[in-house]
Structures are given as C-alpha cells and as structure tokens.
Amino acid sequence: MNSFFYYNAKKVILNIIIHIFLLSIAATCLFPLIWMIGSSLKTQQTVFRDFSLIPKEMHWENYYLAWKQGGFGRYFLNTIFYTVSVVLGIVFVSSLAAYAFSRFEFVGKNLIFYMFMAAMMIPIPGSFVPLYVLLNKLHLRNTPLGYILCMINVGLSTSIFLLKTFFDKTPRELEDAARIDGCSKLGLWWHVALPLAKPVLAVVVVFNTLNVWNEYVLALIIFDSRQLMPLQVALTTFQGEFITQYPLLMAGLTITAIPVILIYILMQKYIIKGVTQGAIVE
Amino acid sequence: MFRKFKIINILLILSLGILSCDREQEVKQPPKVVTVWHWMTDRKDAFAELAQQYEKKTGIKVNFELYAPSDAYTQKVRAAAQGDTLPDIFGILGEMRDFASFIKAGYVEDLTEEMNKDNGRWRNYFFKKALEVNEFTLDNIYGVRPGIYGVPIDIMTIQMLYNKRFFRELGLDPEQPPQDFDEFINIGKRIKERGLQGMVSGWAELWMIDCLANNFAFNIMGKDKVIKTIKGEIPYTDPDWIKVLTLFKRMQDEGLLYNGIVTFINKTAEQLFANEKAVFAFNGSWCVNVYKGMNPNLDYGVMLPPKVSDNYPRSIWGGAGSSFMVNAKSNVKKEAIEFLKWLTEKEQQIFLSKTTFNLPANKDSVIDIHPRLAEFADDIEITTHPRLWGISEFPRVIEAFDKGIQSIIIGEKTPQEVAEEVQEIKERELNKKKLSRSKLVGE
Numbered sequence: 001m002n003s004f005f006y007y008n009a010k011k012v013i014l015n016i017i018i019h020i021f022l023l024s025i026a027a028t029c030l031f032p033l034i035w036m037i038g039s040s041l042k043t044q045q046t047v048f049r050d051f052s053l054i055p056k057e058m059h060w061e062n063y064y065l066a067w068k069q070g071g072f073g074r075y076f077l078n079t080i081f082y083t084v085s086v087v088l089g090i091v092f093v094s095s096l097a098a099y100a101f102s103r104f105e106f107v108g109k110n111l112i113f114y115m116f117m118a119a120m121m122i123p124i125p126g127s128f129v130p131l132y133v134l135l136n137k138l139h140l141r142n143t144p145l146g147y148i149l150c151m152i153n154v155g156l157s158t159s160i161f162l163l164k165t166f167f168d169k170t171p172r173e174l175e176d177a178a179r180i181d182g183c184s185k186l187g188l189w190w191h192v193a194l195p196l197a198k199p200v201l202a203v204v205v206v207f208n209t210l211n212v213w214n215e216y217v218l219a220l221i222i223f224d225s226r227q228l229m230p231l232q233v234a235l236t237t238f239q240g241e242f243i244t245q246y247p248l249l250m251a252g253l254t255i256t257a258i259p260v261i262l263i264y265i266l267m268q269k270y271i272i273k274g275v276t277q278g279a280i281v282e
Numbered sequence: 283m284f285r286k287f288k289i290i291n292i293l294l295i296l297s298l299g300i301l302s303c304d305r306e307q308e309v310k311q312p313p314k315v316v317t318v319w320h321w322m323t324d325r326k327d328a329f330a331e332l333a334q335q336y337e338k339k340t341g342i343k344v345n346f347e348l349y350a351p352s353d354a355y356t357q358k359v360r361a362a363a364q365g366d367t368l369p370d371i372f373g374i375l376g377e378m379r380d381f382a383s384f385i386k387a388g389y390v391e392d393l394t395e396e397m398n399k400d401n402g403r404w405r406n407y408f409f410k411k412a413l414e415v416n417e418f419t420l421d422n423i424y425g426v427r428p429g430i431y432g433v434p435i436d437i438m439t440i441q442m443l444y445n446k447r448f449f450r451e452l453g454l455d456p457e458q459p460p461q462d463f464d465e466f467i468n469i470g471k472r473i474k475e476r477g478l479q480g481m482v483s484g485w486a487e488l489w490m491i492d493c494l495a496n497n498f499a500f501n502i503m504g505k506d507k508v509i510k511t512i513k514g515e516i517p518y519t520d521p522d523w524i525k526v527l528t529l530f531k532r533m534q535d536e537g538l539l540y541n542g543i544v545t546f547i548n549k550t551a552e553q554l555f556a557n558e559k560a561v562f563a564f565n566g567s568w569c570v571n572v573y574k575g576m577n578p579n580l581d582y583g584v585m586l587p588p589k590v591s592d593n594y595p596r597s598i599w600g601g602a603g604s605s606f607m608v609n610a611k612s613n614v615k616k617e618a619i620e621f622l623k624w625l626t627e628k629e630q631q632i633f634l635s636k637t638t639f640n641l642p643a644n645k646d647s648v649i650d651i652h653p654r655l656a657e658f659a660d661d662i663e664i665t666t667h668p669r670l671w672g673i674s675e676f677p678r679v680i681e682a683f684d685k686g687i688q689s690i691i692i693g694e695k696t697p698q699e700v701a702e703e704v705q706e707i708k709e710r711e712l713n714k715k716k717l718s719r720s721k722l723v724g725e
Contacts, residue, residue, distance in 0.1 A: 044575055044576070045575075045576065045577065045578075048553050048556065048557060048576050048577075049557060125357065128357050128361055129357075129360060129361045129364050132361035132362070132364065132365050133361070133364050133365045136365040136367060141365070141367070216354070217353075217354045217357065220349050220354045220355075220357075220358055221354065221357055221358045221361055224347065226347070226348075236323060236350040236351060237323065237326075239323055239350065239351060240322075240323045240324030240571075241321070241322055241323060241324055241352070241568070242324070242568040242569075242571060242572055243324060243571055243572050243575050245575075
C-alpha cells in the first residue's frame with residue numbers, strides 16, 4: 001500500500017516538474033509573439049511608456065496603416081508565388097537527387113554528394129556577389145526566375161540530406177515488389193518512394209517555406225524593381241536609419257507571421273513524424 | 283510611257299525622302315532618367331517629392347530606389363560594382379578605405395572640377411567639415427588621386443543634451459547649461475541629492491564611449507598628441523591619458539552617470555532620456571527626430587561636452603553624414619551632377635531638413651531649421667572624426683581602451699590599471715606590425 005502511494009506520488013511530482021518545465025519553455029516561446037501583437041496595438045509614444053502586454057487602448061488601425069503604407073498586397077502575392085515555386089522546385093529536384101544518391105551506383109556519387117553537403121557549410125551572404133555576377137551574365141538578374149533558381153539552390157543541400165537519409169532506411173523489398181509489377185525507375189520514385197517519404201517531405205516543405213517566406217537580403221540584391229520584391233521588404237518601410245515605427249512594424253510582422261503559423265499548425269502532425277522517424281540519422 | 287513612270291518614281295522617292303526626314307525630326311528623344319540608390323528609409327517620401335519637383339522643372343526623371351537596411355544596401359552596391367551595374371548616383375557606406383577602393387576601381391567620378399567651377403560656387407554651398415569626409419587630400423594614405431569624390435547630403439554632430447524641466451527642478455537656469463567640468467560635477471551632486479539619474483548614453487556600444495573620451499583627449503592634450511599616441515610615439519600611460527580616464531571615474535563617483543550606463547545600447551538610452559528618466563544624454567543630432575517620435579513634449583537643450591582643460595580648444599565628433607557619389611561610367615553623368623547640385627541648394631536642403639529632421643549639409647540652410655538642430659549645427663566647425671585623421675588606431679587597442687573605461691565605471695579597474703593594459707596591447711600590436719613589415723622586406 002505504501003509503495004503504491006510512493007510510486008503514485010513520485011509520478012505526480014515528476015509530472016508536475018515536467019509540466020512546469022514545458023510550460024516555462026512554452027512561455028518563453030510565446031512571450032515574443034504576444035509582445036509583438038500587444039505592441040502592434042499601441043501608438044509610437046505608448047510603445048516606449050506602456051510596457052503592459054495588453055494595451056489599455058487598442059489601435060487596430062495600425063494593421064490597416066501597415067498594410068497600406070507597406071504596400072503589402074503586391075508583396076504578399078509575390079512572396080506566395082516565390083514560396084510555392086521554390087518549395088515545389090526543391091521538393092522535385094531534391095527528392096529525385098536523394099533517391100538517386102540512395103539507390104543508384106554511378107561514378108563520382110560520393111564526391112557529388114559530399115559537394116552538396118559542403119555547400120551547406122557556406123553561409124549565404126558569402127555567395128551574394130558571385131550569384132549577382134552570374135545572374136547578370138545570364139540576364140536573369142532582376143527577374144523572378146533568377147531569384148527562384150537561387151532560392152532553390154539555397155534549399156537543396158539540406159533537403160537532399162534529409163531525404164537521402166530517409167530513403168537509405170526504407171526497405172528495398174517494397175521497391176522490388178513494384179519492380180516485379182513492371183514499374184520503371186521514375187515510377188518507383190513516384191509510386192513508392194515519394195508516398196513513403198511524406199513525413200520527411202513535410203519537414204522539407206515547412207523548413208523551406210519558412211526560409212523563403214522570411215528571405216529578403218538576396219531579393220534586395222537581385223531585384224532592382226520594387227514590383228518584384230518579396231513581403232519582408234515591406235517591413236523595412238517602417239525601419240528608419242535612426243527611428244523605427246514600432247507599432248506599424250509589429251503589425252506588419254503579425255500580418256507576415258500569420259500564414260507561416262497556419263502552415264506550421266496544419267503540417268504539425270507530419271513534422272513531428274518526419275523529425276522523429278526519418279529525418280534523424282540513427 | 284517609261285519616261286512618265288520614271289518621273290513618277292523619282293517624285294515618289296523624293297516625297298518619301300522628305301517624309302522620312304520629317305519623321306526623323308518628329309522622333310522624340312526618350313526622357314533622360316537618373317537612377318539613385320539609397321538606404322535612407324526615413325527620407326524616402328522627401329526624396330520622392332524632390333524628384334517630382336525636379337522633373338517638373340527640368341524634364342529629367344529621377345528614380346530614387348530604396349534598399350534597406352544599410353547592411354543589405356552595402357552588399358548590393360558591392361555586388362553591382364562587380365557586375366558593372368551601378369546606378370548613376372549611389373552612396374558608399376563604410377570606412378574611408380572602402381570609399382577609396384571604389385574610386386581606385388574607377389567607379390566614382392571626381393567632382394573637384396565641378397565643385398570649383400564659377401569660383402567654387404558649388405563647393406561654397408557646404409560646411410567645410412561636410413566636404414572633408416568626401417575629399418582625398420594630396421598626402422592621403424589610400425593612394426587615391428587628390429580630389430572631391432562625394433556630395434554631402436547631411437551632416438551630424440555628437441553632443442550632450444539636458445532636460446530643461448529637471449534643470450528647473452534642480453534650481454538651475456535651463457538656458458545656462460554647464461560650461462566646464464566643475465560646474466558639471468556640481469550638478470551631479472544636486473542630482474544625487476534629489477535621487478535623479480545623471481547622464482545616459484549607449485555605452486554598451488563601445489564607439490560612443492570612444493567618442494566622449496576623444497572629446498576629452500583633444501581638449502586636454504590637443505590633436506597632435508592624440509595622433510602621436512596613435513602613431514606609437516606617446517604611451518597611453520602618459521599623465522594626460524590618465525587624466526582622460528580619471529574623468530570617467532569622477533563622473534561615476536559624483537553620481538553623473540545613469541546606473542547601468544555601460545549596459546545600454548543607444549536605442550535604450552534614447553528611450554530613457556525621451557521618457558524623462560535622465561537629466562543628461564550624450565547623443566548625435568539624429569536624436570532630434572528620435573525624441574520627437576518618442577516624446578513630442580520633451581523639453582531639452584543641446585550643449586557641448588563640458589570643458590575639461592584650458593590647454594586646447596574643445597572638439598566633438600561630427601561632420602560625417604550621408605553622401606552621394608556619381609558613377610564615373612554613367613551615361614547621364616552630366617545630368618546626375620546637375621541634379622546633385624540642385625539637391626544641395628538651400629531650398630531643397632531646408633525642405634529635407636524640415637521633413638526628415640537631419641542636419642543639412644548646406645551651410646546657408648541652418649537659418650530655417652528646427653531650433654534643436656540649429657543648436658547642433660552651431661558647433662559644426664569644431665568637429666572632427668577619426669576618418670579624417672589620416673591614421674587609425676589598432677582595433678584591439680580601441681576595444682581595450684573603451685572596455686577599460688567600462689571597467690572603470692563599474693569599479694573593476696583604476697584609470698592607471700586600464701592605461702597600463704591598453705599600452706601593453708598597443709606595444710604588442712606595434713611589434714606585430716613591425717614583424718610583418720620586416721617579413722615583407724625580407725621577401
């Protein structure tokens with residue numbers, strides 16, 4: 001009887017400690033988000049005086065002003081177009097490449113794979129100038145295609161690594177069965193490998209969506225035309241050299257964060273699966 | 283029959299020729315466009331308005347293209363230079379050596395001739411100090427052909443500010459800020475008694491400490507001795523340098539510094555002064571715009587850092603503001619230069635200053651600007667900037683010096699200890715330099 005109480009009490013205390021720990025982690029993650037939303041409803045003066053998370057007077061018009069002054073409409077469409085194109089491109093190329101690296105034997109296979117992995121180590125700003133010069137020579141600078149190709153290139157290495165790791169662990173017997181049924185190599189990739197890789201693909205999609213959605217430095221360098229700029233550029237409208245319009249900036253940030261949060265919530269189930277099942281090398 | 287046909291043909295050809303001549307005359311030249319790349323978000327609307335005015339006046343379209351933040355802008359300008367796609371007018375951010383490398387690569391037009399035309403009409407628009415930062419003199423260390431390569435759009439000075447309401451509370455005349463260090467210290471005593479906070483500044487950003495320390499150093503020992511120290515001819519353990527360091531200790535001991543001043547970035551310091559939490563601030567002229575945004579009712583004045591010695595004149599950091607350069611390879615170089623001349627005329631400079639609260643580079647514009655800005659502009663002639671000294675201190679020495687001042691303020695080290703440490707690093711850096719030079723000679 002004593003030991004029953006002892007184990008139950010131990011379990012409850014352990015649970016409380018774990019929950020307090022998790023709640024504090026969640027609070028540290030949520031605090032900036034709540035602060036961002038709270039500040040988006042303040043005025044330029046109250047943001048420096050009123051430190052409460054929920055302001056006394058809500059200035060909802062900040063959202064309208066941010067949308068209008070930042071020109072969010074056009075930039076939103078641009079970013080959606082870039083994000084969809086880049087993510088589709090990355091999923092297509094990286095899944096084919098990863099499948100080839102995992103299943104086929106060809107000359108220089110390891111060398112090419114390690115070259116891709118080495119590319120992961122190069123910080124993006126280090127490649128800005130060569131990318132600019134290359135795109136200029138190809139007449140792709142200041143074009144959406146040029147930007148999309150660069151962004152696909154940026155996301156390929158990590159995606160190939162994640163998918164190859166997953167394919168390496170997938171039993172080949174499944175593909176053998178399909179091969180007996182007359183499936184081609186491309187058919188095996190499409191009908192067998194890709195459906196199995198759904199959780200990892202979700203990780204690839206979410207990570208790259210976040211990456212493209214939040215990117216603006218490369219866009220600023222490649223594009224001259226304001227009409228082609230992505231959403232994040234709109235946020236710089238509120239950041240002056242010495243003065244920042246915090247309420248409008250926070251309203252803008254909230255607007256830009258909403259789609260990404262929605263995507264994350266929708267794909268949460270797959271992401272957890274992807275990270276725990278496939279994307280970690282054992 | 284054939285003859286008739288021939289005549290008709292000739293007439294046709296002639297009429298076509300005449301028509302085509304007329305048409306050639308009718309073909310209009312496309313309007314000239316000058317493209318400007320800039321990073322100044324807060325000046326976007328003002329630039330757009332000025333571009334419209336200029337187009338109305340001259341028919342020349344000026345496209346201001348904004349690329350912010352400044353880090354991304356710098357990357358874009360560098361990449362564009364490599365790709366030979368620089369716009370007609372652009373700005374170069376960074377050190378003097380970056381500016382020099384653009385000039386040496388042939389990307390920047392030498393504007394000396396234009397500046398000196400008509401007895402230096404254009405040159406005379408500007409404060410002397412505003413042009414200095416865009417000028418390479420005969421003996422410049424960068425190997426650039428002497429000349430003026432940039433057009434200043436605005437300037438800045440870094441000075442001290444005081445809260446007039448607190449001055450009244452402390453029984454002081456708000457129109458008579460302290461002139462020398464003793465008066466300043468006496469105010470510190472009153473601040474302490476009233477439980478107020480003294481001076482606030484972004485001294486977690488080392489360059490701001492360096493700025494005030496240099497102000498004191500110029501006043502105590504003069505520019506020549508400071509330069510000699512940088513050259514390694516005078517040690518940091520010299521009594522004059524100890525005096526400079528001791529001033530920070532005195533300010534701390536007498537309650538003149540805000541608690542935790544060395545942990546603040548300038549944005550936090552600006553917030554504290556704007557919200558009337560500090561009696562004094564040490565900040566640049568850009569703060570007029572910042573304080574206006576944070577607290578439009580703030581009642582404050584601008585003052586020079588207090589005089590700490592009678593030996594040499596006071597000097598403050600300033601002069602360097604935003605500048606534009608003309609692309610030497612531009613097809614519309616002449617138009618670009620003409621536009622910059624127009625942009626730096628008195629009226630346009632007043633407009634820019636009134637809309638963006640920056641100090642104008644045109645010296646005739648200061649008569650019609652925000653009164654606080656005018657106070658900042660008053661002292662432009664006593665400004666200096668490390669970019670103009672022709673020699674720069676080793677970054678490690680600067681870091682040790684500024685961090686040393688932080689240590690003095692928090693009571694970790696004495697001025698003597700800091701001076702010795704800085705000198706030790708200085709000697710190490712000098713030896714390294716000597717070694718690398720002798721290696722080069724050996725090779």
